Amino acid sequence: MTALSTGRRPARRRGGSAPFVLVAPAVVLLVTFLLVPIGYTVYLSLRAARVTGGGFGRRVEQFVGLENYRGVLTDSAYLDGVVRMLGYGAVVVPVMLGLALLFALLLDTPRVRLARTTRIGIFLPYAVPGVIASLLWGFLYLPGLSPIRSVLTSVNLPAPDFLGPSTVFFSVANIGVWGGVGFNMIVLFTALRGIPGEMYDAARVDGASEIQIALRVKIPLITPALVMTAIFSIIATLQVFSEPATLQPMSDSIPSTWVPLMTIYRDAFVNSDIHTAAAASVVLALGTLALSIGVLTLLQRRAFRSDQ
Amino acid sequence: MLRDKTNSVDAQAFGRRTFLRGVAGIGAAVTLPALLTACGGDEEASAPPKGDPDAPANLTFWTWTTNIEKVVDIWNAKNPTQKVSVSRQAQGEELITKVLTAHRAGNAPDLIHAEYQALPVLITNGVTADLTELAGTIKGEFTEGTWGLTSFGGTTHAIPQDVGPMMLYYRADLFDKHGLTVPKTWAEFEAVARQVRAKDSKAYLATFSSGDPGWFAGLAEQAGANWWANESGTWNVTINDEPTKKMAAFWGGLVNEGVLSGKPMYTPEWNKEMSDGTLLAWPSAIWGAGVLEGVAPGTKGKWAMTALPQWDAGSASTGYWGGSATAISAKSSQRAQAEKFVKWLNTDPEATSAMIKEGGIYPAAISGQSSPALSAPPAMMPNQPTFYADAAAIAKTARGFSWAPNVNVTYSSYSDLFAKAIADKADFGAAVDQLQAASVADLKKQGFQVKGA
Incomplete structure (x- = not known):
C-alpha cells in the first residue's frame, strides 16, 4: 500500500558517489534480468526463420521487420484469445474479490466462531499449485468421472457437462476463483485488522449496525487494499495459462489458442516458431502494461481523492 | 496472485499433452x-x-x-x-x-x-x-x-x-458377451459400432481423438493417403486428398451421429473407459499393449489384437x-x-x-x-501367445508416407480444428480442407515453394 501512497519525500542532499553505489545492485539486477531479456525478445520478434534453396531447403534466420507483428495482430485465433481472456477477467476478478471481501468481513465480525479454522480453510486452495488444482478439478469435471455429475444423476437432476463448449469458460473461471479467493481474503482481512477499534466504538455509539459498520466504515477504510488486490488480480488474469492448458487435453472445448499465453506457448514450444511467439509476447506485455496503468490511474483517482 | 507466474513455469516443464500422458501412465x-x-x-x-x-x-x-x-x-x-x-x-x-x-x-x-x-x-x-x-x-x-x-x-x-505399425485392439471378452464379430472392413466396423450402441447404451466401440494427429495420419496412411511430396524442390501438399476425406467422413459421420465417441484419448476419463468396458476397441499401434498395461491394468488377458479393418475386403494394409x-x-x-x-x-x-x-x-x-x-506376448495379452508373430505379419503391410518440414504446425492445427468439429458436430471433411489450408499457408510463410499455391 505504501507503493500507492503519494507521500512527499524530503529534498535530497547532493554529493558523493554513495547514491550510485547504493542504487547499483538494483540497477544491475534490473538490467540483467529484465531489460536485457526484454530487449532480446524485441530483437527476436523482428526476425524469422525463412527457407532458402529448393528441396528440403535450409532455414535461415533473417530480419523481417514488423511482419511477425502483422501476423499476430491479424491472427483471429490470437485475437479471440485476447477477447476470451478479457471476458475471463471480467468474470473472475469481481467474483473473486467479492467473495474475498465477503469472507474477510464475515471473519472480522465480533463473536464469530471457528475464525482461525475457517480462515485457514479458505486460504488453503491458494497453497495448491495451479496445475494440481486444475487436475483436481479436471477429475471433478470429466463427464465419465465426475462425482458431482453422479450425485446429480442419482437424484434425477440434469447433470451439466462442465467441459462443454458453453460451460468450459465458467469451469476454468471457477478454478481461478477457487485458487485466488484465499489470498485476497487474507490481504483484506489483514487490512481490516489494522483499523483502530475506536472507529467501531464511535460507529456503535452512533447506533450503527454491524452491516452499516461494514459498508460505511470498513470498506472505505480498506479501499487501498482493495485497489492493490484488484491490480494483482487483473495482472494474474492476463497471465492465465496453467488452468486452461492443463484442462486442454481433456476437452474438445479448449483449443490450443484459448488464451494468448497458450498461443505463445504453442508457437514457441510446439510449432518451434520463437519469433512469432516473441512478437505475441511483446503485444501481450504492452497490453498488460497499458491496462494496469489505466486501472491504477482510474482507481487511484477514486480511492485516494481525499489524499489530494 | 503471483502464484500464476510460477505455475506457468511448472506447466511448461511438464508440457500439456505429455504431462497428461504421464498421468495416463x-x-x-x-x-x-x-x-x-x-x-x-x-x-x-x-x-x-x-x-x-x-x-x-x-x-x-x-x-x-x-x-x-x-x-x-x-x-x-x-x-x-x-x-x-x-x-x-x-x-x-x-x-x-x-x-x-x-x-x-x-x-x-x-x-x-x-x-x-x-x-x-x-x-x-x-x-x-x-x-x-x-x-x-x-x-x-x-x-x-x-x-x-x-x-x-x-x-x-x-x-x-x-x-x-497400427493394429486393432479389442475386448475379446465383451465381443463374446455381446456376440459381436471382429470387423474385417471399416463397413463391418460401422455395423459393429451400431450393435454396441444397441446392446449397451453406455458403451461405444471406439473413440475419435482430436488430441492425436499422429493417429489420424496413420489412419489416413492406411486409407492410401500421402500428404506431402517434394517434386524437385516444390512441395505438393495433399492433406485433403480423396483417401483422407473418405476416412475423415467415415469417422465424422459416426461421431456426429453418436455411434462412436468423440472424446480425446490419454485423459483420466479415457483410462476409466478403457478399464470399465465403455470402450470396446482401440485402433492403435504395436506399443498399444504397453499403454493398456498403464491405463487399464485390470483388463489383463481380456484384450486381443488383430489387423486394422480394411477399406476394401481382401486387401491388407496398415499405417504407422x-x-x-x-x-x-x-x-x-x-x-x-x-x-x-x-x-x-x-x-x-x-x-x-x-x-x-x-x-x-x-x-x-x-x-x-x-x-x-x-x-x-506382452504382459497384458497372455491370451494371445502369437502376438508378435501376428504383429510382424501386419507390420509388413504398412504403406509409405512422406513428411513435410512443418508437421508440428500441421499437427497442432489438427488438434484445434478437429476438437472444434467434434464440439460443433461439424463436417470432418471441411476440417480436413481447413487443415490443408493451414498447412499450406504455413509452408508458404516459411518460404518453401508450394505447388498450386
Whole structure:
C-alpha cells in the first residue's frame, strides 16, 4: 500500500558517489534480468526463420521487420484469445474479490466462531499449485468421472457437462476463483485488522449496525487494499495459462489458442516458431502494461481523492 | 496472485499433452510414425573430419525412451572410455524444440532421439549430421520400408530405432458377451459400432481423438493417403486428398451421429473407459499393449489384437503411428564415437533385446524383430501367445508416407480444428480442407515453394 501512497519525500542532499553505489545492485539486477531479456525478445520478434534453396531447403534466420507483428495482430485465433481472456477477467476478478471481501468481513465480525479454522480453510486452495488444482478439478469435471455429475444423476437432476463448449469458460473461471479467493481474503482481512477499534466504538455509539459498520466504515477504510488486490488480480488474469492448458487435453472445448499465453506457448514450444511467439509476447506485455496503468490511474483517482 | 507466474513455469516443464500422458501412465508415449519416401536436394553442412571411433568420448544423449538408462548402462560397462550420458530433457515435439534451441546456442547433444515425422524439421534447420557413410555399413539390417523413414534423396539423416505399425485392439471378452464379430472392413466396423450402441447404451466401440494427429495420419496412411511430396524442390501438399476425406467422413459421420465417441484419448476419463468396458476397441499401434498395461491394468488377458479393418475386403494394409530414430548432431565433435554408439544401439541384438525388455519398444532392425525377447506376448495379452508373430505379419503391410518440414504446425492445427468439429458436430471433411489450408499457408510463410499455391 505504501507503493500507492503519494507521500512527499524530503529534498535530497547532493554529493558523493554513495547514491550510485547504493542504487547499483538494483540497477544491475534490473538490467540483467529484465531489460536485457526484454530487449532480446524485441530483437527476436523482428526476425524469422525463412527457407532458402529448393528441396528440403535450409532455414535461415533473417530480419523481417514488423511482419511477425502483422501476423499476430491479424491472427483471429490470437485475437479471440485476447477477447476470451478479457471476458475471463471480467468474470473472475469481481467474483473473486467479492467473495474475498465477503469472507474477510464475515471473519472480522465480533463473536464469530471457528475464525482461525475457517480462515485457514479458505486460504488453503491458494497453497495448491495451479496445475494440481486444475487436475483436481479436471477429475471433478470429466463427464465419465465426475462425482458431482453422479450425485446429480442419482437424484434425477440434469447433470451439466462442465467441459462443454458453453460451460468450459465458467469451469476454468471457477478454478481461478477457487485458487485466488484465499489470498485476497487474507490481504483484506489483514487490512481490516489494522483499523483502530475506536472507529467501531464511535460507529456503535452512533447506533450503527454491524452491516452499516461494514459498508460505511470498513470498506472505505480498506479501499487501498482493495485497489492493490484488484491490480494483482487483473495482472494474474492476463497471465492465465496453467488452468486452461492443463484442462486442454481433456476437452474438445479448449483449443490450443484459448488464451494468448497458450498461443505463445504453442508457437514457441510446439510449432518451434520463437519469433512469432516473441512478437505475441511483446503485444501481450504492452497490453498488460497499458491496462494496469489505466486501472491504477482510474482507481487511484477514486480511492485516494481525499489524499489530494 | 503471483502464484500464476510460477505455475506457468511448472506447466511448461511438464508440457500439456505429455504431462497428461504421464498421468495416463505412459512413460514413453511414442507418437507418430511413418515412411518418408520422396524428397531430395538437401545440402548438409560440411561434415567434420572423421575421428577415431575408439577414441575416448563423453557423449550426451537426449531421449525419452522408457528405461533407456539400463540399455546405456550395458554400453558403458563395455566401453568404459566412451561414456554415454542420458539426459531426459523432454518428450516428442518438445524435445525437438529444445534441440533446435540448443543447436542455435551451439550446445546441442551429440545424440538426438527424434520421431520420424520430426526429422524434416531437424534437417531443414541443419541440426542433423549426414550419416550416409555409416548407413552403407548397416543398411542391410533394416527393411527397405523402414530405411525410407530416415533416408531421403540418397542421404541418411538418422538410424531407425523403433517402428509403430497400427493394429486393432479389442475386448475379446465383451465381443463374446455381446456376440459381436471382429470387423474385417471399416463397413463391418460401422455395423459393429451400431450393435454396441444397441446392446449397451453406455458403451461405444471406439473413440475419435482430436488430441492425436499422429493417429489420424496413420489412419489416413492406411486409407492410401500421402500428404506431402517434394517434386524437385516444390512441395505438393495433399492433406485433403480423396483417401483422407473418405476416412475423415467415415469417422465424422459416426461421431456426429453418436455411434462412436468423440472424446480425446490419454485423459483420466479415457483410462476409466478403457478399464470399465465403455470402450470396446482401440485402433492403435504395436506399443498399444504397453499403454493398456498403464491405463487399464485390470483388463489383463481380456484384450486381443488383430489387423486394422480394411477399406476394401481382401486387401491388407496398415499405417504407422509412432516410431523414432537416433540422429547425430551436425555440430558434434565426437562424430565417430557417436556413430559407433548409434550403430550398436539400433542394430546390436543385445541392445535391441534390452530395449524391448526394458522399454517395451518394437525395434526397427530386422534382427531385433526376431529377438528372443519377443517370443513371449506382452504382459497384458497372455491370451494371445502369437502376438508378435501376428504383429510382424501386419507390420509388413504398412504403406509409405512422406513428411513435410512443418508437421508440428500441421499437427497442432489438427488438434484445434478437429476438437472444434467434434464440439460443433461439424463436417470432418471441411476440417480436413481447413487443415490443408493451414498447412499450406504455413509452408508458404516459411518460404518453401508450394505447388498450386
